Amino acid sequence: MHLSVVGLFFALFTLTCAQISSINYGRIVQNLSPQDPSQKMCYGVVFDAGSSGTRVYVYKWECRKTSSTPRLQVSEQIPEKSIRGGISKFSSNPNAAGPSLIELINFAKGIVPSEQLSWTPIFLRATAGMRLITPDQQAAILDSIRKTFRESGFRFEDEGWARVITGQEEGAYGWVASNYLHDLIKKQVDGTKTRAMMECGGASLQITFVQPQDPPKNKININFPDINQYVLYTHSYLGYGQDQARNEVIKASIVNPNDDTVISPCYNKNFNSTNVFSGNPNLRVIGSGDATKCAALIKDYMKLDPACKDCSIGGNYYPGIPEGMSIDGLGSFVFVNQFYNFTDSFSANALFARVNDFCSSEWSSVQRDHKVDEFLSTRCFSGIYVSQLLTSAFRVDPDTAISARSKIKDVTVVWTLGSMLFDMSTLRCSPGTEDCIYDDDRYKKALLYTFISVLSFAIVVVVLTVIIVAVRRRQRQRMYNRV
Numbered sequence: 001m002h003l004s005v006v007g008l009f010f011a012l013f014t015l016t017c018a019q020i021s022s023i024n025y026g027r028i029v030q031n032l033s034p035q036d037p038s039q040k041m042c043y044g045v046v047f048d049a050g051s052s053g054t055r056v057y058v059y060k061w062e063c064r065k066t067s068s069t070p071r072l073q074v075s076e077q078i079p080e081k082s083i084r085g086g087i088s089k090f091s092s093n094p095n096a097a098g099p100s101l102i103e104l105i106n107f108a109k110g111i112v113p114s115e116q117l118s119w120t121p122i123f124l125r126a127t128a129g130m131r132l133i134t135p136d137q138q139a140a141i142l143d144s145i146r147k148t149f150r151e152s153g154f155r156f157e158d159e160g161w162a163r164v165i166t167g168q169e170e171g172a173y174g175w176v177a178s179n180y181l182h183d184l185i186k187k188q189v190d191g192t193k194t195r196a197m198m199e200c201g202g203a204s205l206q207i208t209f210v211q212p213q214d215p216p217k218n219k220i221n222i223n224f225p226d227i228n229q230y231v232l233y234t235h236s237y238l239g240y241g242q243d244q245a246r247n248e249v250i251k252a253s254i255v256n257p258n259d260d261t262v263i264s265p266c267y268n269k270n271f272n273s274t275n276v277f278s279g280n281p282n283l284r285v286i287g288s289g290d291a292t293k294c295a296a297l298i299k300d301y302m303k304l305d306p307a308c309k310d311c312s313i314g315g316n317y318y319p320g321i322p323e324g325m326s327i328d329g330l331g332s333f334v335f336v337n338q339f340y341n342f343t344d345s346f347s348a349n350a351l352f353a354r355v356n357d358f359c360s361s362e363w364s365s366v367q368r369d370h371k372v373d374e375f376l377s378t379r380c381f382s383g384i385y386v387s388q389l390l391t392s393a394f395r396v397d398p399d400t401a402i403s404a405r406s407k408i409k410d411v412t413v414v415w416t417l418g419s420m421l422f423d424m425s426t427l428r429c430s431p432g433t434e435d436c437i438y439d440d441d442r443y444k445k446a447l448l449y450t451f452i453s454v455l456s457f458a459i460v461v462v463v464l465t466v467i468i469v470a471v472r473r474r475q476r477q478r479m480y481n482r483v
């Protein structure tokens with residue numbers, strides 16, 4: 001009778017303990033298995049707040065095991081969506097800046113699984129348009145955006161998660177994006193084997209590359225702790241994006257400040273329109289379509305110093321792109337590559353030949369021959385500008401091919417990719433959160449639980465054995481006593 005009750009308890013204990021330890025054991029096995037088929041994906045959201053619009057990108061990667069650089073999934077298209085008008089336009093009405101982004105936040109919410117929102121980081125990085133307004137205006141706009149982000153359901157921890165980045169950061173992130181997509185950001189690849197990056201936006205221009213010797217100026221360190229680190233030369237020229245440069249070059253052709261008409265060699269022959277020059281919408285611009293004259297005006301605007309060998313635009317330090325290094329172009333480079341019918345790459349010489357032809361064409365026939373293109377009138381200038389950036393500003397051999405692809409495989413080459421990689425590699429996997437499923441601390445905890453279960457199981461076994469032995473002895477004693 002006594003014996004059977006004890007036996008039942010023993011069986012129950014054994015079962016419970018076995019169950020507890022098998023759960024933990026299962027977790028550990030799952031956590032240690034390198035190719036878990038149900039590998040969970042983690043997400044990150046980054047907003048590119050540019051001068052003419054805001055675009056959101058949703059990147060994803062296999063959830064990290066430790067605090068390391070995530071491996072972004074770049075085998076498929078990255079979801080993106082944009083709205084027109086830069087956030088800097090809210091300078092007189094800053095409280096509307098945050099709510100203006102809700103449409104894009106909702107787009108991101110449609111991609112990230114809802115149970116993962118609270119640990120999915122959301123970043124906003126603003127560029128040239130915001131650099132041009134006052135610090136007070138910037139702060140008011142960013143405060144409104146931070147408030148909206150905090151209420152969005154995404155993970156938004158620090159003011160720095162929504163901020164204006166410097167031109168150097170923008171250049172460095174663009175460099176990372178392109179080299180990452182070319183599979184050159186890794187341990188085995190020496191920095192000198194990476195590619196140089198030129199990016200020409202609307203308001204600013206960036207150039208970035210690894211220099212064999214540390215550059216004395218314009219140096220930026222990019223460190224991916226578990227991969228590699230790079231010393232980059234990078235410079236951002238505010239005012240040398242194609243829209244700002246075009247306006248300055250038109251201005252240079254104005255003979256008398258009171259003139260209501262200007263003749264510009266940077267527009268197609270017999271182009272004739274107002275609403276072209278941002279300094280005065282009423283100014284009538286007449287095109288003369290002379291690429292060589294336009295190139296000379298651009299060179300003047302670049303304020304090059306022929307006596308300085310290590311200088312570029314405005315006399316700024318520029319060491320030259322190392323010989324043999326491949327060059328990528330983004331922004332205007334991509335638009336020019338497409339418009340002038342090149343496939344993926346072009347040289348300054350080949351570009352200038354086509355541009356020369358195009359600019360000297362009559363505006364009326366150009367309009368007839370091209371499908372609707374809201375930037376058609378600026379194509380002549382941008383072609384000349386890009387060719388002059390290459391040959392005059394950055395002294396690239398005029399026959400060197402510049403690669404100008406907007407996408408590599410299916411992924412848009414854009415600095416946000418570099419920014420996301422860099423921000424995530426500096427963001428620790430914090431114990432107790434889900435963004436780091438293989439976190440070391442959790443693994444240690446699982447080990448501890450197993451150890452405790454096994455230990456308690458052993459204690460129970462010992463205790464029960466002692467009890468059983470004691471009970472049996474007593475039974476035997478009773479039998480003796482009866483006998």
Ligand SMILES: *[C@@H]1O[C@H](CO)[C@@H](O)[C@H](O)[C@H]1NC(C)=O
Binds near residue numbers: 272286
């Ligand atoms: C440009 O257009 C305006 C308005 O249509 C016209 O009056 C003017 O004569 C034109 N100028 C040239 C040089 O074609």
Ligand SMILES: *[C@@H]1O[C@H](CO)[C@@H](O)[C@H](O)[C@H]1NC(C)=O
Binds near residue numbers: 339340341354358369
């Ligand atoms: C590019 O090719 C298209 C189609 O053949 C042609 O219509 C267009 O004029 C070309 N563009 C230039 C700038 O040569």
